[in-house]
Amino acid sequence: DTEVTQTPKHLVMGMTNKKSLKCEQHMGHRAMYWYKQKAKKPPELMFVYSYEKLSINESVPSRFSPECPNSSLLNLHLHALQPEDSALYLCASSQRVPNEQFFGPGTRLTVL
Amino acid sequence: AQRVTQPEKLLSVFKGAPVELKCNYSYSGSPELFWYVQYSRQRLQLLLRHISRESIKGFTADLNKGETSFHLKKPFAQEEDSAMYYCALSPQGGSEKLVFGKGTKLTVNP
Numbered sequence: 001d002t003e004v005t006q007t008p009k010h011l012v013m014g015m016t017n018k019k020s021l022k023c024e025q026h027m028g029h030r031a032m033y034w035y036k037q038k039a040k041k042p043p044e045l046m047f048v049y050s051y052e053k054l055s056i057n058e059s060v061p062s063r064f065s066p067e068c069p070n071s072s073l074l075n076l077h078l079h080a081l082q083p084e085d086s087a088l089y090l091c092a093s094s095q096r097v098p099n100e101q102f103f104g105p106g107t108r109l110t111v112l
Numbered sequence: 113a114q115r116v117t118q119p120e121k122l123l124s125v126f127k128g129a130p131v132e133l134k135c136n137y138s139y140s141g142s143p144e145l146f147w148y149v150q151y152s153r154q155r156l157q158l159l160l161r162h163i164s165r166e167s168i169k170g171f172t173a174d175l176n177k178g179e180t181s182f183h184l185k186k187p188f189a190q191e192e193d194s195a196m197y198y199c200a201l202s203p204q205g206g207s208e209k210l211v212f213g214k215g216t217k218l219t220v221n222p
Binding site for chain 1: 154161
């Protein structure tokens with residue numbers, strides 16, 4: 001399996017909801033990432049997990065909470081989001097060197 | 113601080129014409145440079161990385177450390193090359209971080 005998978009593909013939630021995005025890879029990669037991508041913009045890094053430990057948090061608001069249950073799974077827990085958080089959320093994984101990242105198809109999130 | 117600049121937001125060429133997508137970077141060390149491509153309704157995927165010096169889908173990119181550039185070139189553009197192209201930089205030392213440029217949308221007209 002050489003793909004990064006993400007579920008769900010689409011998610012609509014209210015500002016008071018709690019939801020989770022899921023990401024899975026079975027390539028044995030040791031780093032996993034969450035990115036946020038607004039329309040016609042490049043991906044913006046949110047979090048990096050290296051060997052299942054959070055190694056980079058790009059000053060993301062606490063309403064986004066990442067979790068790495070094991071080396072193949074990455075979750076992003078969402079709570080009390082704002083409409084401006086609506087975006088495509090991308091997951092990626094990579095080996096240590098080189099930093100070639102493999103991206104999932106993304107979850108299209110709409111916050112009402 | 114690392115920065116990647118793609119000066120052209122939009123680039124339009126005719127089929128069969130040469131195409132060059134520009135990328136300049138700012139970094140004091142020896143970075144790794146990549147080109148990623150995002151076709152319509154498809155996931156972001158790696159096109160090229162400078163350390164492999166390979167040609168993918170007819171595209172090549174050469175790292176010019178003197179000019180701090182990593183321009184993407186193809187001698188004869190095809191309609192299926194129409195996509196969003198992102199240049200990206202990874203700092204040396206095996207950093208997990210990837211810094212993206214703002215992207216260039218390439219349209220190849222028939």
